[in-house]
Amino acid sequence: MRKLVALSSLLVLSFASIICESAPSPGLDEDVLGLIVFKADVEDPGGKLSSWNEDDDTPCNWVGVHCNPRSKRVSELNLDGFSLSGKLGRGLLQLQSLRKLSLSKNNLTGTLSSALVSLSELRILDLSENNLSGELPHDLFEQCGPLRTINLANNNFSGQIPDSLSNCAGISVLNFSANHFSGSLPSGIWGLHGLRSLDLSFNMLNGEIPRGIDGLYNVKTIDLSHNQLTGSVPDDIGGCSLLRSLDFSENSLSGNLPNSLLNLSYIGNLNLRGNSLVGQVPDWIGDMRGLESLYLSANNFSGVLPTSMGNLRSLKVLNMSVNALSGSLPESMIGCTSLQVLDFRQNLLTGDLPQWIFKVGLQEILLSVNKIEGTMNNSLASAETVSQHNLGALDLSHNMLGGSIPSSIGGFASLKLMNLSKNSLTGSIPRNVGELKELVVLDLSENKLNGSIPPEIGQVTSLQELLLEKNNITGNMPTSLEHCPSLSVLILSNNSLDGPVPVALSKLANLKVVDLSFNQLNGSLPKQLENLQHLFSFNISHNNLQGELPGGFFNTISPSAVSGNPSLCGSATKRSCANVLPKPIVLNPDSATIASSGSSLPPTPAYKRNILSISALIAIGAAAAIVIGVITITVLNLRVKASASRSATALPFSNIDDFSYSPSRDPNAGKLVMFSGELNFSTGTHALLNKDCELGRGGFGTVYQTVLQNGHPVAIKKLTVSSLVKSQEDFERKVKKLGKIRHPNLVTLEGYYWTPSLQLLIYEFISxxxxxxxxxxxxxxxxxxxxxxxxxxxxxxxxxxxxxxxxxxxxxxxxxxxxxxxxxxxxxxxxxxxxxxxxxxxxxxxxxxxxxxxxxxxxxxxxxxxxxxxxxxxxxxxxxxxxxxxxxxxxxxxxxxxxxxxxxxxxxxxxxxxxxxxxxxxxxxxxxxxxxxxxxxxxxxxxxxxxxxxxxxxxxxxxxxxxxxxxxxxxx
Known part of the structure; x- marks a missing residue:
């Protein structure tokens, strides 16, 4: 009887608005029934809500549910990451004592209703990382007095941010990032005086940032990055005196830095990169003593850097790359004792490499594409206890440095990237390069280096990329490279290397790109190179190599990659190899022994002899194998067709190439999500992913065509890199983000299918x-x-x-x-x-x-x-x-x-x-x-x-x- 009453109440709840207005509160059962109605409106593929039982007197022991210990009413509902799909039903409106609603990291769809935001006790609303969409109602925030936190990030909301947001006077945290909001900033947003954190990043907001931002005098974090905002940085920003992080990056802001920034005495992170700001870096920047990270990259700043930069003793990251800064880095910057990252790539810096640069304990020195000259010797000579430094990245490429590479460079034991390419460095590669045990990338290309490649390079077992092209390097390729198992890129072109290509290369199983062109290498290529499974580029053009190309990858190598070797032969060279083949062995049915080479017995008039060469026997065997294979495949196809209809209901896919999961054995192996809600494919004569439905093949997968049951055609991309996709959660989260992207000139992603060994992307079909x-x-x-x-x-x-x-x-x-x-x-x-x-x-x-x-x-x-x-x-x-x-x-x-x-x-x-x-x-x-x-x-x-x-x-x-x-x- 009690269950019958509960079911009847569920029907009544479908008219929730009438209940809310006229029915008396049913007490505790109201929360139970409200949650059951919510559960009925969503899909729960993981069974996370299985403990929700309508026969229970209280929901307080249900997964994700927390109750007030006094009133026994539901106060919190936390279902983050439950993989729920469906819509936000009206069942939640029955939770009149709810203070926190957190449904992030799911696949909920539909819109957001004003009634949900208006729950009388609601303090925290977190619907981030879902697939909610549509424009927010203009009256959404008319009754949001109790709300303190609103998080709608990573959804698909569009339109303007409602002006009614100004009614949320008590709001403390507001996060609408990663949606499609457009238009200008809402007029009343600066009136939210209690706001502590504001994040509207990754939207399409435009127009100027209006004055009045100093009304946020309690705010600590403002992030308006990755929008289309124009105009200047508001000059009243200094009124946000408690601000600790300000991010206006990746917009179209112009003008100079306002002096009022100096009033932000607590600010630690200032990010204005990717705008069109101009002028010199102001001298007062050195008075912002609390700065820990300063990003002014990708703007139009010019002039020299002020000496006051040396006052920023708390600064850890300084990025001013891609500007037009000139002069040299001031010596005063030796005072930046906390500095870890120095990035001035793509500027117009001149002068010698500063002597202080190796003294302050930097972890990254990035000064590529400038006009820095002089040598590295003075800077390194002035550095004390180099071996104690934690320098991980050194990029001085594309400058005007001369002299040799100091041997003291070997003291940077933590170095992972060293790029000194496109300079005028001379001398040989230091032998103690082998001491750089953690080095991943070594790029010394386009210099004037000479001597040979030191065998100690084989001691750098972590090395993945070795680039030495366009130098004057001589000698043989070191066989010690075989001790670098991670090496994937080897570029030694345009040098004067001689000797053979060492067999040691064949032991480098991770090799992908090899360029040995324009050298003086000789001898034949080791046949063992054909065992390298990951090669996709191997250039040996313009050497003195000879003999036959190896098999494997080299059967498909581009002719241009082997040109300029007159004595090299093989299909790619269009020169056949002059192999001496033995005469065919002749089988004599009249003799117990095989005839000697070059002889055969004359036919006997008594009967016709069967004389078969080995090639003929192979041909016959191959023909027999083909016949047997055709028969086998035919039988298998008949079985597949017979079983297709039986398995169609278990999984939406059948007859999938290379699909090892059996629908009959494991019907829950796959997860299909269609963003539109349609979950089934047609089961017509052509099964999904049948070769007859194939549209084309690309680098990432094969594309097939099929039709939904409602007649809607779709294109299916079967990813061929499924072995690289390890995390289902990460895969689904990123696919959902791609599914939110909508534009008339972009193909829409309509859904996906997941198993550990098979991932499919479902797109709209373009005819x-x-x-x-x-x-x-x-x-x-x-x-x-x-x-x-x-x-x-x-x-x-x-x-x-x-x-x-x-x-x-x-x-x-x-x-x-x-x-x-x-x-x-x-x-x-x-x-x-x-x-x-x-x-x-x-x-x-x-x-x-x-x-x-x-x-x-x-x-x-x-x-x-x-x-x-x-x-x-x-x-x-x-x-x-x-x-x-x-x-x-x-x-x-x-x-x-x-x-x-x-x-x-x-x-x-x-x-x-x-x-x-x-x-x-x-x-x-x-x-x-x-x-x-x-x-x-x-x-x-x-x-x-x-x-x-x-x-x-x-x-x-x-x-x-x-x-x-x-x-x-x-x-x-």
């Missing part, structure tokens, strides 16, 4: 095929017209720009990853895989995208240069040129290789750039658009990342390129 197909595989009647091409370039730019606003780098832009929908709109596909698979280092990643030859930015080749959004800008530039010219990024001719960027650049310099436009357009294109487009493509493909525009600027430039006449017509 029009890829840009590559339209440009390079279409018939003469279906080629793209000019307007279609321009619209494709514009759409690509907008899609990529949107990704960059969300801090997502694509990494793998190419024409096969640009899809065209039925209306001709381009959609960028395959974005976010590098974020999804962070364990892929740069060289594994580049191996996965090696099909993107010609699209990859040059910085991909250097491990020590940070990969930023500018690598996508490079790829976009190549794509734009490809669309205009109709040519592939790299085309191989009979005796030449044509690189598209170089071809267009050369044509532009010679005044014949119009000839580069796709000849199929037959001059039916506006030159006033085509020529600026190609110039934009060349700017985007600049070798120096800082010279490339960002994608937001690219979109603006494209809008200006459109013909004035069309612009006038559009405006009219």
């Amino acid at each position: 029009g095929g890829s840009l590559h197909k339209h440009l390079h595989e279409g018939s003469s009647r279906s080629f793209l017209l000019w307007d279609e091409r321009f619209n494709i370039i514009m759409g690509m730019a907008k899609g990529i720009s949107h990704l960059h606003q969300l801090n997502v780098i694509h990494y793998n832009l190419k024409s096969s990853n640009i899809l065209i929908d039925a209306s001709g709109e381009p959609k960028v596909a395959d974005f976010g895989l590098a974020r999804l698979l962070p364990m892929l280092d740069r060289y594994i990643l580049s191996s996965k995208v090696q099909s993107a030859l010609g699209y990859m930015a040059p910085e991909f080749a250097c491990q020590t240069v940070k990969i930023t959004e500018k690598c996508d800008v490079y790829g976009f530039g190549v794509l734009a040129l490809e669309v205009v010219t109709g040519k592939r990024p790299v085309e191989y001719m009979e005796d030449d290789v044509v690189v598209l960027c170089e071809m267009v650049r050369e044509a532009l310099e010679e005044g014949r750039v119009e000839e580069c436009v796709d000849e199929r357009l037959q001059r039916n294109f506006p030159a006033e658009e085509a020529i600026p487009l190609m110039k934009l493509g060349l700017i985007c493909t600049s070798q120096v990342p800082s010279n490339r525009p960002n994608m937001k600027e690219v979109v603006s430039i494209l809008e200006l390129i459109r013909c004035p006449s069309e612009s006038l017509e559009d405006s009219g």
Whole structure:
């Protein structure tokens, strides 16, 4: 009877608004029934809520539930990370004594209601890291008096932040980060005087930061980073006198640093990087004695650094990279005794390397791409007890340093990165380099070093990258390299190395990239090299090597990687090897012995002899094996088809290639999540991931097509790097983030499927095929017209720009990853895989995208240069040129290789750039658009990342390129 009453009450709760207004409080049962209704509205795949039993008198012992010890009413509901999906039902509204509601790290969908925020006792509301969406109601915060903490971070909310937020006078913590909020900052936000922490980062807020920020006189943390805010840093910021951390980074702020920053006497972290701030670094910066980290990088600061910087004794991180600072680093900075990271990369610094730089105990010294000269000897000679230093990264590359590498460098026992490339260093590599036991990257390329590679390099067992190209190094390659088991990149090109390629290389199982080109190596390549499983680049061109290429990877090596070795033979060289083959053995059925080589018995007239060579026997055996294989496969296929219908209900997938999980044995092995709520695929004649449904293959996986039961087509990407995906929680969290990304020019991620050995990404299906197909595989009647091409370039730019606003780098832009929908709109596909698979280092990643030859930015080749959004800008530039010219990024001719960027650049310099436009357009294109487009493509493909525009600027430039006449017509 009691259960019947409970069920009846559940039905009544569906009319919760009526109950709230007219029904008397049912006491304790109200909490039980409210939670049961909440449970009924969500999916609980992990069974975390199994202890919630409607027959219990109290929910106080349920998982995630806490009660007030006096009233016995539910005061806290904490279900963080329970993998729940579904919507926030009205059952929660029955918890009238609830003070804390925390449902973060789930997959809850739907919107947020005002009624939930208005719970009379609610103090803490944490709905972060879900998939909630929609615009917040304007009256959401009309009744939020008790609220102290609101956390809606990492969801998919959009629209403006409601002005009603100003009613939350008692709010202390406000976090709306990582959503899609747009518009200006709400007018009343500076009136929340009790606010201690404000985080609106990673949104699309725009406009200027309004005055009045000093109304937050109790705030300790402000983070408005990664938005589109303009104007200047507010000059009343100094009124936030208790501020400890201020982050306005990655916006479009301009102007000078306001003097009022000096009033922030408690501030420890000041981050203004990635803006357009100008002027000199002010002298008063040295009076901000509490600073522990100062980020002013990627702005337009100029002039010399003030000597007052030496007063910042608490400073630990100083990053002023990518500016136009000049002069030398002041000697007063020896007073920065706490400094750990010094980053002044890509500036205009001059003078000698400061003598104090190795004295203050720095952990990272990053001064690359400046004009620093002199030698390293004086600085290191002035350093005391070098061996006690914790220096982990030393990057002095791309400067004007001369002299030799001091042997005292071996004293930095903690060094992991040493990059001295692109200087004018002379002498030999110090033999005590072997003392750098923790070294991971050693880059001494593009100097004037001589002598041989010291055998002591083999003592650096942690070494992963050794780059010594473009020097004057002589001698043999050291066999001691076999003691560096982690070595994955070995670049020794453009030296004077001689002798053979040592067999020791074959013991380096992790080798991925090897470049030994333009040396004087001789002898034959060790056959054991064919056992290296991870190779994807091995360049031995322009040496004196001879003999036959090894097998394995070398069967597919590029001809250019082995050219310039006249005595080398094998398929890649297009020279066959002159092997001496024995004459075939002849089997004589009349004799018990095999005939001697070169002889055979004459046929006897009594019967016909069967004389079979070994090759004939092998052919017959192979044919028999094929017949048996065909029969076996046919039988297996019949069994699979017969069992497909039986297993379809156990898992949404059947007939999956290389899928070791058996649905019949383990029906719960996989987890399928569709962000739309649709959970089943059709079970028609084509099973999901059947080869008949295959659309294409790429570096990260194979793509199939299937249809949901509601008739909605989808594309399924089966990841081929599943062995690298270890954490289900991390995988799901990142996939959900990618699933929140919505834009007309981006392919939508609609869901995912997870098992420990199989991960699938479910995308919207785009029917029009890829840009590559339209440009390079279409018939003469279906080629793209000019307007279609321009619209494709514009759409690509907008899609990529949107990704960059969300801090997502694509990494793998190419024409096969640009899809065209039925209306001709381009959609960028395959974005976010590098974020999804962070364990892929740069060289594994580049191996996965090696099909993107010609699209990859040059910085991909250097491990020590940070990969930023500018690598996508490079790829976009190549794509734009490809669309205009109709040519592939790299085309191989009979005796030449044509690189598209170089071809267009050369044509532009010679005044014949119009000839580069796709000849199929037959001059039916506006030159006033085509020529600026190609110039934009060349700017985007600049070798120096800082010279490339960002994608937001690219979109603006494209809008200006459109013909004035069309612009006038559009405006009219």
